[in-house]
Amino acid sequence: MEGDLVVADWTPEEHHQAFPGVLSGGIIGALLDCHSNWTAAYHLMKAQGADSPPCTVTADYAIVLKRPTPMAGPVHLSAKPLEVKGDRAVIEATLTAGGKVTATCKGTFVAVKEGHPAYHRW
Secondary structure (H helix, E strand, O other): OEOOEEEEEEOOOHHHEEEOOEEOHHHHHHHHHHHHHHHHHHHHHHHHOOOOOOOEEEEEEEEEEOOOOEOOOOEEEEEEEEEEEOOEEEEEEEEEEOOEEEEEEEEEEEEOOOOOOOOOOO
C-alpha cells in the first residue's frame, strides 16, 4: 500500500509473451483485472469497517494498451479507487514496465453475497 494505492510487482516468464520480448495483451488484461478486483475488495472492506474483504467480481473493465510491454524485468501494478459506494467500487489501474506506463485500466467491481457462484471461491 502507498496511501490509497494498492501496488504489486510481477515478473513475467517466457510463456507469457505474445512474441519475443513482449508481454501478451491477454496477460496484461488479466493482471489489471485481478489487481483492480483486489483493490476494490480492500477499499470496500475499509469503507464497510469489515475485518476481511468481501468477495468481489468484475462488472466491467476496459484496458488501454499504450505501448508494447517489455518482458525484461518485473512489471509494476498500481490501482486506486475513483469511487466506493455501497457494494461497488470504480477502480483505476496502471501497469508500468521499464519506467513507462504501458497499459491502463478502469473498471467497476461489485461485492457479491452468499448464493452467487463466486461467493468465497478465493
